[in-house]
Amino acid sequence: MERFNLLAQQLIDTVDAVLLPLFAGWRAQPVPVDDPVGAATQRVHVLREHRGACHLAAVRLSGLSAREAMVVHLGVEQAAHYGWREPGPAATALIPRWQRAERLTNELQAPLYVALSARQRAEFAQLVDVLTSARHS
Incomplete structure (x- = not known):
């Protein structure tokens, strides 16, 4: 847990959080010092906010509305579950835009991981896998 928290x-x-206000807000919150699991949980959330901000920008840059992205990715039923009124069916024509948004999200996220060496990135990925496996067991 200590190594995950460090990386x-x-x-x-x-x-650079200039255009990422939710990320910046969560990053500014104090991290639990005597609770490594709590600290890891918070850090996962902060990193998730970074990805979320990148993804929202990518969705809009790809020409999708939030509703369209939700319908294409999760389906009409889930969109309705999240409160989208009459979300309508996912248009096949929107799928390439969704795929573009996914690619852009990855491109926007990539510079973040340059902060780690190739060895550290591999280690971090392995630690994420371990934490994910622990959560599901």
């Missing part, structure tokens, strides 16, 4: 914080500290 995650290194990633978090490198981000």
